[in-house]
Amino acid sequence: MPDTPPPTPLPPHALRRFLFVHPAHCIALGFGSGLSRVAPGTVGTLWGWLAFLVLQLWLTPRGMGLLIALSLLLGWWACTVTARHMRVADPGHIVWDEIVAIWIVLWLAMPMGFWGQLAAFALFRYFDAAKPGPVAWADRLFKGFGWRGGLGIMLDDLVAAFCTLLVIALWRHWFG
Template sequence: MTTLETGQTAYITRPNARFMLSHPAHLLAQGFGSGLSPVVPGTMGTLFAWLVFATLSVRWPGFFTQANWAIIIAAGFVVGIWACHKTGRDMGIADHGSMVWDEVIAFWIVLLVLMPASFSTQFWAFLWFRFFDMVKPAPINYFDRRFKGGFGVMFDDLVAAFYTLLLFALWRTL
């Protein structure tokens, strides 16, 4: 958000790298640049999450254990509330599409629960998570409307992650 010479407020509708790098909250909320994609930023943020999770888990398996991932995810959720709130306020749009940290944290939860899993299972998890995040079936749509600010941005994606994991749990029982 910037102030024009006329004293009016201009909202940032198309963020760029300069905006993202202007504050650590923006960098995090916009998924280290993955949310700046001009097309399907949420999908790009989820792909970023998948790549980071897989890379770190393979490269440093002694550190990126399930317990440590759980701590990272919990801390990432709390910090994400702040980062998304600050970024949304600075942009003038509470849940701008470029803010993808919510997808990152939620998809890490999906991967944490499903791993170890084949590439095919991870791919299907990616597709189902994106479906639930985009379509927002009840009660996701309720939470999306009800909760505002950073918490609202982060919370509805947790429900999409829950739906994804519920689908896999049901599939495995059949």
């Protein structure tokens, strides 16, 4: 099997065009929030936080839960398609996984004020970026293209969300 050169990252102007080529790209790239040149995962998570605050104005907690469930399935598909089209197994510009994961954290941890939400955001970013223990395991579990690749893109962020929720629950138990 011949060696294939690693894919070259798309320049910013090509990424902006790529965003609108297929609906999956727009979703997976967080409606453009993943196009940030600096820390796209953090920018995508911030976009997810703001979107959650707006969505909760119109949705009941049950409605938000249904939206999250649908977003997980839609994200699996969108991340699979977008990664395949980018020819990168887990592109950093795909941020739908961060968006849905922060929605899960906020949905399950609310109500809390700004500082609690900021702490949840910071904890999630720590677990997602540093990938300690179970997050690293989940990150390695499914790699490649096809349905397994899309699942792999989403899974480590879901585990990071679980770890965040666990820390919040322990904090509330001991200090709340």
